[in-house]
Amino acid sequence: MPLWLSVYAFQEIALSDGNAIELRDVVKAFGDVYAVDHVSLQIRDGEFFSLLGPSGCGKTTSLRMIAGFEYPTSGEIMIHGREMSSTPPHLRPVNTVFQSYALFPHMSVEQNVAFGLEMKGVAKADLGPRVQEALEMVRLTGYGARRPRQLSGGQQQRVALARALVNHPEVLLLDEPLGALDQKLRKEMQLELKGLQERVGITFIFVTHDQEEALTMSDRIAVMSHGKVLQVGTPTEIYERPSCRFVADFIGETNFVEGKVVESAGGYATIETADGIRLRGCSARPLSSGAAATLSIRPEKVRLLPQGEGSAGDENALPVRVERVNYIGSDTRITVRLSDQRTLNAWEQNDRSTVDRNAYWQPGEESLLVCPADNALVLTE
């Protein structure tokens, strides 16, 4: 870590109570529409925090309010304990990496990176070394004299990063910065960004609609929908213990089976479907009998047993018929049909290398779908 960053990190800890950013009951209304609807969030120092949700969920508006491009209709935004809800952007100790990068087209890479320092009044003599250091950090040494349009998308994106980080922001805001990159570059940049964040120790707030991206990079994730925060948690908490049906559906893929609660005790609940199938799953809270509930089963967490293995009387075992088989390389994705015409998805890892068709499921085969109660989740919303 460069010296300036370690000094900076020290200052940061001294200043705050552990929260880099705090949103207190923040509302942003555009006319009658609540883009952000009573959001409260605490983002810790040095955290890689993602705001995840579909487009229009309020994640970008939240970020723009932290940056100062929008002011909240009500509520408070604290940056390291200082109330900054109505402070204009140029006076906030945060910097932004824009989705479109927003590099200044009439300036060279160096001039772009130096812009923030110049605005701060950093002495001319100090500019050069600091700009070079920032370019080195994003592996763009030697590109300083070029214009943004002479760089590839990935390089422009790294200039945008350098331009923001060179100012030693207290918090770095990233608005879907990888959205414009192709798949392969995107994956590379995800790891690079995460590595960079760990090196510099600055709090990153990362806005994305890509759940896989959020899971890969984040320390914690806030899942948003319709202006509200539905769940805040680590990637494993969000994926393994979604708090509601929307989160379970939005993060990864899952099977839903609807029913009514018939039993609830000791962290588990049992639901019964309209056609009498009983399924048991984890439940964070005790649920009242008769309440409508949904069982969520991830397709990679179910097992398909060949005919003859297991018995239909076992817990969470459903006789099914294989309907469709999609071989996608690493996995085989199988759609099975329950006796009641409902379909479920099951993914099997292809952990054995073979081109023998018989090693894979065939449409029409009878099977037993088994899903241990610990792998299923009963959700009520």
Added chain:
Amino acid sequence: MIEATSQTKTVARPASARERTSLGGLALLANAVLMYAFLYVPIAILVIFSFTSDQFGVRWTGFTLDWYARLFANQRLMGAALNTLYVAVISTVASTIIGTLTALAMERYRFRGRAGMDALLYLPIVIPEIVMAVALLAFSAFAFDLLQSITGEPIRRNLTTVIIAHIAFSISFVVVVVRTSLKNFDRRLEEAAADLGANGWQTFWRITFPLILPGIIGGALLAFTLSLDDFIISLFLSGPGTSLLPVEVYNKVRRAVTPEINAISTLMLLLSMALVGLSQLVQRRR
């Protein structure tokens, strides 16, 4: 990649050869030649006959620079040329500043009556110039009368009246040109500048202004040319003894067309071409 290029070349060559020889190709060529001739032959004749020794300037009887010499000796014409330049420079600077600020406000803010104001801005472009001239004349007579009744001093039309009139009709044109470049300007760049600590003033001069400068130069160039060759408004609004070049040229032509007129027209042509070249150069450097 290399394969693809060589392929297009081998295909493109016979196709273009066929076009040149076919009837349609010839017609197309003739059309282009005629169109450019239509545009530039009169101008070429003007320039050529500014160097003829024929005193009526309609036949080539030999090369001379006499007309240029006479032109520079003609105090009346030179005075008018200086007046015209003076009016053009001042009205261009003023209308460019006002027009740019107007364009920024119209592009940036949403306010009540914006649509109506927008329409009113474009109207002067389509109003017939003679109507504009009569209106400005009537208004100046009214305003002078009013001022005289207040100050007691009689006021006459002079170059200032012309300048004000030129500013009035140039603003709309500047607004149109500057707004086009503002439409292509990415407002997120201003957000990025603010994000990096620039206040409104710094953001404007470091980001917005340099990026819309080509539009501003374009607008200024248009305003300058409009002022330079304006005839009707200048005729109506210039007072006695403050003649402008287009009016003076017209007065001379009414008596007789002399190569002197060709010479001054050639110089004006040169000036406007130099300005366009300069603005191209400034824009390419960026």
